Amino acid sequence: MKATTYSLHGNAPGTEQFYRAASLMADELIEITNGEKALHEFDQFVLKKSYEAMEALVYVLEFVMIGILLKKYGGKGTLLHEHGGKVLARLFALKRKGKSSRAVIGRLKGIVNTTLLVHEGKVVSRAADLAGIKQFYRLLGWLESTDEFEQETKRLQIWGEFFSGKSLDDSTRELLRAMELADWFEQRSLEILGAYTTNVDSFIDNKHSGLRWKENQIFCTRSRVEYHLNMVGAELMNRAFRSDFLNTEEKRVLLPICMREKGEGSCRAVQTEHGYLCKGCMKDCQVNSIAALGRQHDFQVYMVPHASTAFGQRKEADSGNIGIVGIACPLNLISGGYKARELGYEPQCVLLNYSGCSRHWHDTGIVTNIELDRLKSLLEIT
Numbered sequence: 001m002k003a004t005t006y007s008l009h010g011n012a013p014g015t016e017q018f019y020r021a022a023s024l025m026a027d028e029l030i031e032i033t034n035g036e037k038a039l040h041e042f043d044q045f046v047l048k049k050s051y052e053a054m055e056a057l058v059y060v061l062e063f064v065m066i067g068i069l070l071k072k073y074g075g076k077g078t079l080l081h082e083h084g085g086k087v088l089a090r091l092f093a094l095k096r097k098g099k100s101s102r103a104v105i106g107r108l109k110g111i112v113n114t115t116l117l118v119h120e121g122k123v124v125s126r127a128a129d130l131a132g133i134k135q136f137y138r139l140l141g142w143l144e145s146t147d148e149f150e151q152e153t154k155r156l157q158i159w160g161e162f163f164s165g166k167s168l169d170d171s172t173r174e175l176l177r178a179m180e181l182a183d184w185f186e187q188r189s190l191e192i193l194g195a196y197t198t199n200v201d202s203f204i205d206n207k208h209s210g211l212r213w214k215e216n217q218i219f220c221t222r223s224r225v226e227y228h229l230n231m232v233g234a235e236l237m238n239r240a241f242r243s244d245f246l247n248t249e250e251k252r253v254l255l256p257i258c259m260r261e262k263g264e265g266s267c268r269a270v271q272t273e274h275g276y277l278c279k280g281c282m283k284d285c286q287v288n289s290i291a292a293l294g295r296q297h298d299f300q301v302y303m304v305p306h307a308s309t310a311f312g313q314r315k316e317a318d319s320g321n322i323g324i325v326g327i328a329c330p331l332n333l334i335s336g337g338y339k340a341r342e343l344g345y346e347p348q349c350v351l352l353n354y355s356g357c358s359r360h361w362h363d364t365g366i367v368t369n370i371e372l373d374r375l376k377s378l379l380e381i382t
């Protein structure tokens with residue numbers, strides 16, 4: 001089957017090579033950022049300000065993410081985004097909270113994305129022009145206005161505060177360094193992970209004009225480097241949150257509905273407050289196999305209709321006691337990891353072997369799957 005955008009199989013029958021490649025890329029990123037002054041200073045800043053401290057590996061991910069987002073979107077951010085981003089973010093949040101019609105806000109998002117965000121405007125592309133703190137806050141406004149980077153923006157606001165506390169020269173130097181790192185990451189990740197994202201560019205070329213005015217146009221046109229960033233980000237977050245996940249008393253696995261073999265009309269899954277529970281109506285459905293594994297090894301399996309609502313909106317009262325394995329396509333992995341932590345869960349993740357939902361990637365939808373051994377290994381099932 002031809003992958004719509006990415007495939008963890010690459011040119012091999014299994015996905016083992018992909019997971020080895022993602023691990024290698026993560027190792028190289030850690031090595032190249034070893035001793036990076038900004039990472040150490042940011043760690044101290046977070047402690048001093050009493051923000052929730054994250055593991056050092058997460059700061060490595062965030063530093064290269066800053067460079068990649070500045071390079072990719074920094075030139076699009078304007079004064080209008082800087083001041084209007086928060087207003088739009090509050091409006092889009094109503095949709096997630098179910099306080100307003102999803103369809104109406106979705107349409108509005110399509111209009112906003114097409115008129116304000118995708119439009120190139122005056123393109124700033126020289127690294128030196130993008131590396132200022134002013135441009136950084138315009139980027140944050142732009143990211144907020146898209147409704148696609150909710151969690152990333154929250155984290156980068158803390159980095160913005162960190163950079164603002166420095167002299168203009170120092171903050172510019174560190175933002176330039178983040179962009180240099182992004183240059184290295186873009187090139188090296190193409191060598192190591194490029195075999196798994198070969199169809200992303202052609203997908204964007206073919207779909208771009210059809211996505212005009214649609215709410216998912218920014219999500220569906222994310223670039224290869226952003227896929228690679230999320231693939232490596234998933235590896236770094238899995239390492240960073242691993243021991244806390246293993247220490248949790250309860251484990252849950254969250255699957256996307258594109259994994260079920262039957263469509264909405266015939267799947268027998270029933271809705272609960274945490275997601276849909278599979279009723280095992282089909283032997284060959286991988287959701288059914290994973291649910292059976294859950295009964296055998298004492299973890300609950302839920303299907304969730306959309307990544308943005310996967311964890312609900314309420315913070316878990318028993319914070320730190322529930323471990324979640326989230327299964328998703330790469331573009332949702334970094335934001336999913338942050339969101340899980342924000343709501344009191346300890347996350348791990350497994351990538352879908354390829355994407356196929358009809359909402360984003362395929363006209364009629366194709367059934368997706370995962371490498372079961374990968375899930376078993378995260379849950380320490382032998």
Ligand code: SF4
Pocket residue numbers: 260261262266267268269278279280281282283285286287288
């Ligand atoms: S086996 Fe479960 S998930 Fe698959 S179609 Fe049936 S009820 Fe739905």
